[in-house]
Amino acid sequence: MPRFKALIEYDGSAYCGFQRQPKEFPTIQGELERAIGSVYHQPVPITGAGRTDTGVHALGQVISFEMDWRHEAIALQRALNANLPEDIAVLQLDTVLSSFHPRYDAKRRAYKYFIYTGPVRRPLQRRSSWYVSKKLDHERMQTAAQTLIGEHDFATFGQPPQGISTVRELFLADWQQQDEHLVFFVEANAFLYRMVRSLVGSLKLVGDGTWSVDTFVDALRAKDRSRSGQVAPPQGLYLFSVTY
Structure with a gap:
């Protein structure tokens, strides 16, 4: 299954950090997984390069996920941005090797x-x-x-x-x-x-x-x-x- 690497920008003001928490607490990971699930019509877990705290922002967060997407990456990027709130955006999306890990591969x-x-x-x-x-x-x-x-x-x-x-x-x-x-x-x-x-x-x-x-x-x-x-x-x- 293809693995994707995405560059993410977000305003963290309204979120309880990056890492997924119970549903009553909004998080960046939660919103990204919701958007990907809406496009793919089934749950897709993501992994991030860093777990930013409540109120912290990102200009260059990196995530990865696996998804059987049969169209071009730019089409997936546009679909995700259409499903994300205005304070989160996918700036870039590429396919990567299946072994890529955004946290452990970071130098x-x-x-x-x-x-x-x-x-x-x-x-x-x-x-x-x-x-x-x-x-x-x-x-x-x-x-x-x-x-x-x-x-x-x-x-x-x-x-x-x-x-x-x-x-x-x-x-x-x-x-x-x-x-x-x-x-x-x-x-x-x-x-x-x-x-x-x-x-x-x-x-x-x-x-x-x-x-x-x-x-x-x-x-x-x-x-x-x-x-x-x-x-x-x-x-x-x-x-x-x-x-x-």
């Missing part, structure tokens, strides 16, 4: 986090970024972020599945000023649960002067979850890309 994952730093709180930004009223020192945040590059034990900043190592390798950790937003771009071989949001919350403390860069580095080296700064809110986080 790198990248996230973006948006902090809105304008002078006044903007209601239309509340679902897409974290509003921080304090002035943030972009250069100090960048200096601290650069200490994350390479292989480290990130136990301070995230939780692994039971019994799994907390060591991860970061390839890129970069803050950029984009108009009234500070944008954190981070890429790694894998991430721990809530790792990106914990890093952002801690780096924000460096930016507002609560922490020094040395305090941030000490927290990383402590390998102690209680040493992390706050977990940044979910609405500023986007799963940006998955590399295979």
Whole structure:
């Protein structure tokens, strides 16, 4: 049976995360499986590259599923988009080898986090970024972020599945000023649960002067979850890309 790989974009504001839950809780996986089932007229389970949390968005989530579709992939893509809600879309759809797994075959994952730093709180930004009223020192945040590059034990900043190592390798950790937003771009071989949001919350403390860069580095080296700064809110986080 053919296996399909799909690139998915979604606004996670109205959903209880990616992973399927009981019917009373709307999820991205639930909506995707509902749409595929509507087209195929029978249940089709999907597998995702990452399980984003409640309120987290995606520009480049990857899923796979098997389906005996006898038409072109573009026709299936159009049919799925016609059955999906407006806040979820299939951006690309291709056939892949039957052995492809969107999670286990991934080599790198990248996230973006948006902090809105304008002078006044903007209601239309509340679902897409974290509003921080304090002035943030972009250069100090960048200096601290650069200490994350390479292989480290990130136990301070995230939780692994039971019994799994907390060591991860970061390839890129970069803050950029984009108009009234500070944008954190981070890429790694894998991430721990809530790792990106914990890093952002801690780096924000460096930016507002609560922490020094040395305090941030000490927290990383402590390998102690209680040493992390706050977990940044979910609405500023986007799963940006998955590399295979």
